[in-house]
Amino acid sequence: MPGLTVVPAAQRPKAPHVIGPKTKKATRPTVGIPDFLINEAKQTKPEAWNPEKHIAYEPPAKVVTMKEIGLEGHGISPVAVSDPFPLFSQEAVAQMRREIFSEPVLENCRYSSTFSANMVRGMGHERAPFTYDAWWDPTVLAKISEIAGIELVPAFDYEVANINISINDHKDPALPDGEETSAFAWHYDSFPFVCVTMVSDCTGMVGGETAIQLPSGEVRKVRGPTMGTAVVMQGRYIYHQALKAFGGRERIAMVTAFRPKSPFVPDETILTGSRPISNLDELYPQYAEYRLEVLEERFRAKLKEEKRRQVTRKRFDVADMRAFLTEQKEYIESMLEHMYEVE
Numbered sequence: 001m002p003g004l005t006v007v008p009a010a011q012r013p014k015a016p017h018v019i020g021p022k023t024k025k026a027t028r029p030t031v032g033i034p035d036f037l038i039n040e041a042k043q044t045k046p047e048a049w050n051p052e053k054h055i056a057y058e059p060p061a062k063v064v065t066m067k068e069i070g071l072e073g074h075g076i077s078p079v080a081v082s083d084p085f086p087l088f089s090q091e092a093v094a095q096m097r098r099e100i101f102s103e104p105v106l107e108n109c110r111y112s113s114t115f116s117a118n119m120v121r122g123m124g125h126e127r128a129p130f131t132y133d134a135w136w137d138p139t140v141l142a143k144i145s146e147i148a149g150i151e152l153v154p155a156f157d158y159e160v161a162n163i164n165i166s167i168n169d170h171k172d173p174a175l176p177d178g179e180e181t182s183a184f185a186w187h188y189d190s191f192p193f194v195c196v197t198m199v200s201d202c203t204g205m206v207g208g209e210t211a212i213q214l215p216s217g218e219v220r221k222v223r224g225p226t227m228g229t230a231v232v233m234q235g236r237y238i239y240h241q242a243l244k245a246f247g248g249r250e251r252i253a254m255v256t257a258f259r260p261k262s263p264f265v266p267d268e269t270i271l272t273g274s275r276p277i278s279n280l281d282e283l284y285p286q287y288a289e290y291r292l293e294v295l296e297e298r299f300r301a302k303l304k305e306e307k308r309r310q311v312t313r314k315r316f317d318v319a320d321m322r323a324f325l326t327e328q329k330e331y332i333e334s335m336l337e338h339m340y341e342v343e
């Protein structure tokens with residue numbers, strides 16, 4: 001094994017600090033979901049996920065690199081953000097909406113925070129098998145990984161997926177010329193990569209782009225996704241905000257969080273953004289499990305390397321072993337920082 005990390009931990013810039021919502025524990029939204037969305041979703045006949053029928057992938061026309069936005073060497077891949085690209089068919093989107101607005105999901109999976117007033121999260125396989133199978137589909141993961149420039153997997157099941165729902169209540173005045181409002185404040189994500197998929201019709205909508213702030217202070221806008229299309233972004237390392245969309249009936253954006261598949265790539269996933277909007281009885285075990293697996297793989301590989309060293313009678317590398325242990329210590333420390341009882 002050539003080394004445990006792509007870029008040695010000591011040489012990488014540390015991941016940015018993330019500020020979470022003011023909401024500290026799981027809170028249900030006060031607003032209801034309009035009947036028309038629930039009734040519409042009920043009209044869709046349930047279907048099982050079928051990659052041949054439900055994937056409508058076409059590669060993005062353009063991908064912005066970290067170098068282009070002044071962040072070369074930051075993060076886990078040279079890719080910053082992609083153009084919107086078609087990912088799911090209309091039928092797939094209808095199936096996802098059927099699950100999002102189904103009774104068991106609306107009863108158990110709705111959350112609200114100071115960042116997003118109306119979310120559906122942690123549907124799980126039982127309540128949303130179609131959405132779950134879609135995001136764990138090997139072809140979907142291969143395409144997303146290809147765009148991201150690194151092999152990715154969903155961070156853990158609870159993040160399949162986070163759905164932000166905003167309903168146009170016509171209270172918003174029309175967008176004054178040249179003026180923009182944000183749907184979200186400026187932030188870094190808690191997960192290395194996200195894939196944002198639009199599962200609503202954006203006809204007649206304006207705005208909804210993602211703004212990215214460059215280290216120079218310059219702000220660049222990238223196009224947001226439209227119905228069935230998706231955007232892949234290395235959000236943990238890019239300061240960004242979603243700009244508000246105007247017009248249209250509703251805006252439903254599905255955000256799936258990703259982490260590197262290889263346990264040997266630095267993983268700076270944190271729970272700042274998720275802890276306040278999750279059922280911790282589900283979130284913590286899933287987070288702990290994947291992290292213990294990562295540690296297991298790393299220690300197993302390191303032990304193998306050490307045994308080989310003994311056989312080949314090479315000198316014991318104190319600095320290398322110390323660097324390995326420091327990296328694992330920091331990984332465990334991060335877990336202690338992020339996993340605690342919430343009163």
Ligand SMILES: [Fe+2]
Binds near residue numbers: 188189235240
């Ligand atoms: Fe974000």
